[in-house]
Amino acid sequence: MRTIQYVRAGCLISTLAACIMMAGSARADVSTERPGSLLIFPKVVQAGGRETIIQITNTGNSVDNLHCFYIAGQDGPSGHPLCQITDFFISLTKQQPTHWDVSTGRSVNPTDSIEGFDPGVIPPVAPGFTGALVCAEVDADTSPVAMNKIKGEATLEGPNGDISKYNGVAIQGSSPDNNNILSLNPNGVEYDACKTAAIFNFIPDGAPDPIIEALGDGGICSSGTRSGLGCNNTGDCPGAGATCLTGQSQVLNTITALPCNLDFQTQVPTNFNLGYLVIDGDEVTHTTSSGPLSCWASINLSDISQAVSTAVGGPLAGPVASMRITGISGGPVLLVGESFHVDSERDIGAAAVNLHMTGLCQAPGTQAPDLTQTCTTTADCPATWTCISSQSSTIKLPALNP
Numbered sequence: 001m002r003t004i005q006y007v008r009a010g011c012l013i014s015t016l017a018a019c020i021m022m023a024g025s026a027r028a029d030v031s032t033e034r035p036g037s038l039l040i041f042p043k044v045v046q047a048g049g050r051e052t053i054i055q056i057t058n059t060g061n062s063v064d065n066l067h068c069f070y071i072a073g074q075d076g077p078s079g080h081p082l083c084q085i086t087d088f089f090i091s092l093t094k095q096q097p098t099h100w101d102v103s104t105g106r107s108v109n110p111t112d113s114i115e116g117f118d119p120g121v122i123p124p125v126a127p128g129f130t131g132a133l134v135c136a137e138v139d140a141d142t143s144p145v146a147m148n149k150i151k152g153e154a155t156l157e158g159p160n161g162d163i164s165k166y167n168g169v170a171i172q173g174s175s176p177d178n179n180n181i182l183s184l185n186p187n188g189v190e191y192d193a194c195k196t197a198a199i200f201n202f203i204p205d206g207a208p209d210p211i212i213e214a215l216g217d218g219g220i221c222s223s224g225t226r227s228g229l230g231c232n233n234t235g236d237c238p239g240a241g242a243t244c245l246t247g248q249s250q251v252l253n254t255i256t257a258l259p260c261n262l263d264f265q266t267q268v269p270t271n272f273n274l275g276y277l278v279i280d281g282d283e284v285t286h287t288t289s290s291g292p293l294s295c296w297a298s299i300n301l302s303d304i305s306q307a308v309s310t311a312v313g314g315p316l317a318g319p320v321a322s323m324r325i326t327g328i329s330g331g332p333v334l335l336v337g338e339s340f341h342v343d344s345e346r347d348i349g350a351a352a353v354n355l356h357m358t359g360l361c362q363a364p365g366t367q368a369p370d371l372t373q374t375c376t377t378t379a380d381c382p383a384t385w386t387c388i389s390s391q392s393s394t395i396k397l398p399a400l401n402p
Helices: 006-020 210-215 301-312
Strands: 038-046 051-058 064-072 085-092 097-101 129-138 150-157 163-167 169-171 181-184 197-202 219-221 250-259 271-279 285-294 297-300 321-329 333-342 348-354 356-362 370-375 386-388 393-396
Touching: 038 150, 038 250, 038 333, 051 085, 085 097, 129 150, 150 169, 150 348, 197 250, 197 333, 197 370, 250 271, 250 301, 250 321, 271 301, 271 370, 285 297, 285 301, 285 321, 297 301, 321 333, 321 370
Parallel strands: 163 348
Antiparallel strands: 038 051, 038 129, 038 169, 051 097, 051 150, 064 085, 064 129, 150 163, 181 393, 197 321, 197 356, 250 297, 250 333, 271 285, 271 321, 333 348, 356 370, 356 386
16 A cells, blocks of 8 residues: 655655755855854744754854854744844863753753763753744954854754754954944855855645656545555555546645844844745746844745736746745845645655855946846946845944943
């Protein structure tokens, strides 16, 4: 009967998603592969039966101190994101990794660390938390420093044990001023700047998953004694006239956005809007936007696709589509994509991905870059145009210790 199991399908689905998103590697200045002085996890979840495991490693050969901030992005009583900040400090000795479940945090336990050096107390997040985590290298006086030693990963674990993982975004530092305002600018004087845009490749929302269908996990029996149950072929569906209806799998997608402009000092949320250019399987382009947004946002692509579909009179053409995303107000953003692959028995396999970060070309005399023209340098742009590879932003830390 049903021989392909969910765990196997989920693993293959995650592998497919990783292959589709291979372009997710970034350059060294803002990287998902190399260490930096700022480490940002745009998507942290402890809600809906999901848990997040944070892993952070000091890749250097001396002690690295971090000042970390949880940002609560879930809606509060007013219907707007709470945007409350919870901060803590950790210290990692040379080459030391640490990890914790965000639901429980981490208590001091010298016997559970390298050479008896405990990283420090890490508080748990509240149940229902959805938001982000930002860590900055600091010295013993909590002044920002640029040692470029930290890297990390976030693992999102579902209620049925499915695993979804992405890399923390590391931003390289140079010579930060001895104050609590971190300048992320294209010249890299203090820290490198966030990229202007990101690209997400995805299977359109609601479309069947080709891997699940190929494995035979996308069918249900039309009638008979197994009506409505999963099947690989019609032979799995006893009963006169019963057939195996394929195409019953489904893909759902989300993007999570965190502004690069962050104020941990006053905890005033950053207001922002996102602009999208969607290219469907027929290479037809559509534009739309999301906003106004505040503090942090998790956006279902079905909402964006619905806006596009309404405008063009039909769903996105498949089997794959691509989306270019930029902050059209409020400054640049960091994004994580996640796809949920559902088989005919409603088992779910999730796959998170770091979006490919890129620049955009800007024509002379225009106020905004062009989402249709991606670039790394100005040489990639039409003649007389300029490549806006990154955009300035600031992160304001709490006042320094006296």
